[in-house]
Amino acid sequence: MEPVSAAVSAVLPAGGSGERLGGATPKQFCGLQGRPLVSYAVRAMERVSWISDIIVVVSPENIETMKSIIEKYGHKRVTVVKGGITRHRSIFNGLKVFAENQSSNRLLQKPEVVIIHDAVRPFVEEDILLKVVTAAKEHGAAGAIRPLVSTVIASGEDGCLDHSLERARYRASEMPQAFLFDVIYEAYQQCTDHDLDYGTECLHLALKYCKTNAKLVEGTADLWKVTYKRDLYAAESIIKDNLSQQICIITDLKEAVAQVGFLLHESLKSQVKVEAISISLRKNDSHLQNIFSGECYNFLCINDKEYATEEIQQLVDMLEKSNIPLLYPVILILVHLSISENISFSIGLEELTKIKKFAREVKKKNILVYGLLIQCKVFFLP
Numbered sequence: 001m002e003p004v005s006a007a008v009s010a011v012l013p014a015g016g017s018g019e020r021l022g023g024a025t026p027k028q029f030c031g032l033q034g035r036p037l038v039s040y041a042v043r044a045m046e047r048v049s050w051i052s053d054i055i056v057v058v059s060p061e062n063i064e065t066m067k068s069i070i071e072k073y074g075h076k077r078v079t080v081v082k083g084g085i086t087r088h089r090s091i092f093n094g095l096k097v098f099a100e101n102q103s104s105n106r107l108l109q110k111p112e113v114v115i116i117h118d119a120v121r122p123f124v125e126e127d128i129l130l131k132v133v134t135a136a137k138e139h140g141a142a143g144a145i146r147p148l149v150s151t152v153i154a155s156g157e158d159g160c161l162d163h164s165l166e167r168a169r170y171r172a173s174e175m176p177q178a179f180l181f182d183v184i185y186e187a188y189q190q191c192t193d194h195d196l197d198y199g200t201e202c203l204h205l206a207l208k209y210c211k212t213n214a215k216l217v218e219g220t221a222d223l224w225k226v227t228y229k230r231d232l233y234a235a236e237s238i239i240k241d242n243l244s245q246q247i248c249i250i251t252d253l254k255e256a257v258a259q260v261g262f263l264l265h266e267s268l269k270s271q272v273k274v275e276a277i278s279i280s281l282r283k284n285d286s287h288l289q290n291i292f293s294g295e296c297y298n299f300l301c302i303n304d305k306e307y308a309t310e311e312i313q314q315l316v317d318m319l320e321k322s323n324i325p326l327l328y329p330v331i332l333i334l335v336h337l338s339i340s341e342n343i344s345f346s347i348g349l350e351e352l353t354k355i356k357k358f359a360r361e362v363k364k365k366n367i368l369v370y371g372l373l374i375q376c377k378v379f380f381l382p
């Protein structure tokens with residue numbers, strides 16, 4: 001995907017209390033597959049290389065919680081900012097760090113375009129972000145929209161139907177939204193206290209205070225906001241489903257990664273997301289830790305070492321140390337390549353016996369291990 005030819009940053013309002021969801025923990029800090037909801041939105045922004053800085057706005061009492069999440073999940077390019085009593089005030093605080101460069105620990109360049117995305121909307125992809133940013137560059141503001149599910153009606157003072165709106169003419173305003181920084185910052189500076197305290201729509205502020213008609217961009221169905229308990233359950237099952245369809249190929253055989261990763265991706269790309277990393281399990285590599293700290297993949301471990309079981313044991317140990325709840329089977333497929341002149345099936349079978357024994361042990365931990373021994377005899381022609 002072509003990067004954007006503009007300085008772009010993101011503000012994620014995460015300073016609410018989640019009253020509609022209920023419970024003591026604000027919804028943005030509720031765990032999904034053991035990982036706080038806010039961390040998914042932060043990671044979604046991090047995956048986009050052309051987003052320079054990510055500002056997460058949280059209530060004062062949650063600043064340390066947010067900082068520990070950033071540390072635990074290895075989030076980068078993130079600055080935590082103190083929120084306000086309303087969502088608009090929180091967003092305004094997030095924008096101020098750019099305008100007034102208030103951030104103590106890093107120099108934050110004022111972006112040309114700023115993305116605003118609720119931190120409780122975990123499913124946001126680069127595609128929609130690029131669309132709203134590109135549209136905001138041209139129009140000054142842009143926002144994702146979705147068809148309405150229910151019809152909008154207005155009630156009279158007697159509590160009876162006064163009129164209804166023609167549903168086809170209206171849309172639901174979702175996130176992400178994007179703005180020329182100067183447009184949205186100016187709008188917030190002009191904003192009345194009433195708008196700051198009771199408004200719910202940033203696009204409206206750009207129109208009201210900067211005469212900027214936002215471009216409306218059709219969004220995907222998964223842009224919805226976690227608001228009620230049911231949304232948390234739905235988000236968790238979507239995350240679980242997504243994770244179970246990902247494979248991480250691990251090997252220190254660099255050429256193998258490229259070939260197997262490409263072949264697997266090509267053959268499975270319609271159903272499975274494949275990430276190939278060239279890494280030695282013997283090293284406690286931070287990249288692998290980041291993968292564990294983010295999510296459990298299914299792993300395809302390729303090696304040509306004589307005794308691969310120790311390596312797979314290392315992977316299981318790292319998985320366990322990453323204390324990710326293995327709420328569903330994690331699949332480890334160990335592909336042992338053995339290419340040599342003097343094939344000795346005994347080594348292969350001996351290795352497979354060890355793997356079978358190991359697999360029985362780890363199955364109790366919800367980790368399913370499969371071994372694949374590929375032995376190629378090399379012949380030298382006379």
Ligand SMILES: Nc1ccn([C@@H]2O[C@H](COP(=O)(O)OP(=O)(O)OP(=O)(O)O)[C@@H](O)[C@H]2O)c(=O)n1
Pocket residue numbers: 012013014015016017018019020021026027028057083084085086087088090091118119120225226227
């Ligand atoms: N003072 C506030 C209120 C809300 N938000 C954030 O704005 C986003 C969307 O708001 P909403 O879904 O309304 O969150 P809450 O206000 O927490 O929910 P509720 O209204 O149920 O309390 C959330 O990420 C929320 O954390 C914020 O940053 N600061």
Ligand SMILES: O=P(O)(O)OC[C@@H](O)[C@@H](O)[C@@H](O)CO
Pocket residue numbers: 087118172173174175200201202225227
């Ligand atoms: O009113 P809430 O705080 O629940 O939601 C805030 C926004 O997400 C909501 O207003 C969208 O329609 C986008 O503007």
